[in-house]
Amino acid sequence: xxxxxxxxxxxxxxxxxxxxxxxxxxxxxxxxxxxxxxxxxxxxxxxxxxxxxxxxxxxxxxxxxxxxxxxxxxxxxxxxxxxxxxxxxxxxxxxxxxxxxxxxxxxxxxxxxxxxxxxxxxxxxxxxxxxxxxxxxxxxxxxxxxxxxxxxxxxxxxxxxxxxxxxxxxxxxxxxxxxxxxxxxxxxxxxxxxxxxxxxxxxxxxxxxxxxxxxxxxxxxxxxxxxxxxxxxxxxxxxxxxxxxxxxxxxxxxxxxxxxxxxxxxxxxxxxxxxxxxxxxxxxxxxxxxxxxxxxxxxxxxxxxxxxxxxxxxxxxxxxxxxxxxxxxxxxxxxxxxxxxxxxxxxxxxxxxxxxxxxxxxxxxxxxxxxxxxxxxxxxxxxxxxxxxxxxxxxxxxxxxxxxxxxxxxxxxxxxxxxxxxxxxxxxxxxxxxxxxxx
Numbered sequence: 001x002x003x004x005x006x007x008x009x010x011x012x013x014x015x016x017x018x019x020x021x022x023x024x025x026x027x028x029x030x031x032x033x034x035x036x037x038x039x040x041x042x043x044x045x046x047x048x049x050x051x052x053x054x055x056x057x058x059x060x061x062x063x064x065x066x067x068x069x070x071x072x073x074x075x076x077x078x079x080x081x082x083x084x085x086x087x088x089x090x091x092x093x094x095x096x097x098x099x100x101x102x103x104x105x106x107x108x109x110x111x112x113x114x115x116x117x118x119x120x121x122x123x124x125x126x127x128x129x130x131x132x133x134x135x136x137x138x139x140x141x142x143x144x145x146x147x148x149x150x151x152x153x154x155x156x157x158x159x160x161x162x163x164x165x166x167x168x169x170x171x172x173x174x175x176x177x178x179x180x181x182x183x184x185x186x187x188x189x190x191x192x193x194x195x196x197x198x199x200x201x202x203x204x205x206x207x208x209x210x211x212x213x214x215x216x217x218x219x220x221x222x223x224x225x226x227x228x229x230x231x232x233x234x235x236x237x238x239x240x241x242x243x244x245x246x247x248x249x250x251x252x253x254x255x256x257x258x259x260x261x262x263x264x265x266x267x268x269x270x271x272x273x274x275x276x277x278x279x280x281x282x283x284x285x286x287x288x289x290x291x292x293x294x295x296x297x298x299x300x301x302x303x304x305x306x307x308x309x310x311x312x313x314x315x316x317x318x319x320x321x322x323x324x325x326x327x328x329x330x331x332x333x334x335x336x337x338x339x340x341x342x343x344x345x346x347x348x349x350x351x352x353x354x355x356x357x358x359x360x361x362x363x364x365x366x367x368x369x370x371x372x373x374x375x376x377x378x379x380x381x382x383x384x385x386x387x388x389x390x391x392x393x394x395x396x397x398x399x400x401x402x403x404x405x406x407x408x409x410x411x412x413x414x415x416x417x418x419x420x421x422x423x424x425x426x427x428x429x430x431x432x433x434x435x436x437x438x439x
Contacts, residue, residue, distance in 0.1 A: 040113055040121055041192045043106040047128055048194045049253075050103025052246035054094040055135055055380065056256040056307045059409075061268065062086065063383035066406050067373070068273035068394055077267035083431065084401035088413035095136070095412040100148060104132050108149040118187035120200055123179035127207050130172040131309060134214055137165040138384050139409050141435045142423055156420040162436040169214050173207045180204050195244055195309070202237075206244040209236030209315045213381070216318050217437050219325065219388055229322035237315045240344045244309040257301040257378065270294045273394065278374060281358070284351035285342065289377055299345055300378050308379060313341035317372040324365055334363050334371060341375035366391050387438050406431040407438060 064070050065081050072081030079085035096102070110125040136143050145168060147157035160168070179185075180200045189198040196202040212233035218224050237243060248255045260268075270290030278286050288299040299305060308314075316337035323329035335356045342352045360367050369391035376382035386394065387407050396405055410430040415422045425433060 038109075040110045040118075040125075040187070041190075043110050044121075044124065044189060045192050045194050047103040047106040047110070047125070048246065050098045050106070051128060051132060051135075051309075052307050053256060054098040054103065054132070055309065056246075057094060057098075057260075058090055059094060059135075059139060059380050060378050061260065062409065063380050064378055065268070067383050067386045068397070069373075069377055069382065070274075071269050071272040072267065073269045074267045075264070077264070081397060082399050082401050083396075083406055086406075086410070086431075088410050088416060091409060091412040092414045096414055099132065099136065100144070104129065105149055107132070114187060118185050119179035119182040120185035120188045123176040123182075123200075123207075124189050124193065124203050126172045126176035126179070127203055127210065130169045130176070130207075130210055130214075133165055133169050133172070134210065135380065137162050137169075138217070138435070139380070140411055141408060141433075144419075144421075155418070158421045159423055166214060166218070166437070170211060173211050177204055177207050180207070194246065202242050202244070205235070205237045205242055206310060207236075208232050209244075209310050209318075212236055212315065212318045212322075213310060216322060217384065217388060219321075220439065221437060226322040226326040230319060230326065230328075233315050233319045233322065237310065237312045240312045240340065243306075243311040243344070245306045245311070246309070247306045248304050250303050254303040255301065255305040255307060257297055258303050258305065261296050261301055265295060270297060274374060274377070277370070277392070281355075283374065284347045284355060285345055285374065285377075288345050288347070297378065311340075311344065313337055313344055313375050314372075314381065316340050317368070317375065320368050321365070321372070324368060329363075331359065331361065331363055334359060334368055337368075337375070338371055365389070387435075402428060402431055404432055407434055408432070 061077075062080055065072050065077070066083070072078045076085055107125045107129045111122050111129070114122040114125070133143070133145060141162050142159040143162075143165060144157035145160045145165060147154055150157070180203050188200070189196075191197055193199075196206075209232075212229050215225075215229045215232060219226075271294050275286065275290065278289075289297060291298055297305075300307075316333070320329060320333040320337050323333055338356055338359070339352055342355070347355075359371075369385060369389050372385060373382055373392055376385065386392075386405075394405060396402070408431060410425065411423060416424065
């Protein structure tokens with residue numbers, strides 16, 4: 001007993017000695033599974049994959065149904081086909097883990113860590129951030145940015161107006177172009193860049209194509225200048241090898257469309273208005289867009305299919321529309337855009353020639369937008385184009401739950417529950433209230 005008392009007394013003395021400094025705890029407060037600092041070379045690929053999942057999962061599934069590029073035929077997709085049972089919780093994943101708390105947070109850390117020291121790396125992150133902001137504002141409208149990514153310092157970030165976000169997008173892209181051209185950058189992206197493998201020239205071209213895309217989105221607004229759009233696009237992506245896209249390596253990293261069809265085959269079929277139009281034109285892209293049973297997507301829906309962010313064919317369609325609006329359009333502008341898309345898809349050269357020879361002799365804006373609608377199959381951007389132009393002409397599906405085709409999506413449930421600055425759109429406004437650029 002005496003020895004035990006001496007031992008306890010010794011432990012107490014040691015405890016009193018170290019309790020003030022608590023140094024003995026330092027090795028136990030660091031969780032090796034949750035590092036306090038991560039290299040930007042780890043953050044960049046994580047952000048890029050997160051963006052691909054944000055752009056390529058639930059958002060294109062819904063919007064492709066809205067604009068009748070495909071058809072919901074079973075379970076929740078059948079309801080979505082009728083603009084019904086589209087709940088707030090469906091958007092928690094792209095907004096949160098794949099967006100604000102995921103890829104966007106990673107990009108904000110990269111920008112902060114490389115500011116003024118490694119402009120090339122910062123430039124890539126700013127292009128990716130501009131992509132995120134463009135995707136999210138075109139889906140939801142006003143979104144947080146200027147007060148976002150502050151963690152516990154601000155759990156209720158205010159929403160920037162869509163007009164502010166569009167200005168921020170252009171500012172980010174201008175800064176990115178300047179930084180990507182800076183020859184003095186100690187840290188440069190390399191193989192960890194899953195989009196371009198560190199090719200800065202391709203990131204610059206991507207930035208210019210994005211500037212053109214978001215400038216063209218303002219075609220309804222006063223002050224819109226198609227000449228500026230053309231100038232941006234002419235400095236943008238100009239060959240299919242320069243396309244900004246995510247290419248999936250295969251299991252376990254597979255294309256989101258493949259994942260959906262693997263788990264819910266038959267929920268969505270590759271039929272509907274767009275395919276009826278394509279059949280009427282003997283379009284050679286049909287077997288690349290739809291399987292023989294119309295259940296899967298051969299080009300865009302395989303395990304290793306690319307998920308395009310912005311491409312050569314989109315850039316050429318931007319040029320065609322902007323030139324039409326500027327009064328400088330020629331038929332060849334439309335031919336170039338269609339050829340770029342068909343070549344990207346792998347259509348045979350003879351079939352491309354046959355199809356383009358049958359394009360109208362004097363194409364209208366409706367002809368341009370129809371061809372872009374087909375070329376942008378399964379991309380959220382096709383929905384934006386339809387909202388901007390109301391082309392091609394579409395009517396709500398039979399038995400629709402809304403009086404018109406949706407022009408926006410409801411904010412995520414997580415925002416309503418946890419952000420006091422949440423914008424509460426109720427009833428039909430959550431789907432039909434027009435965005436700032438759509439007014």
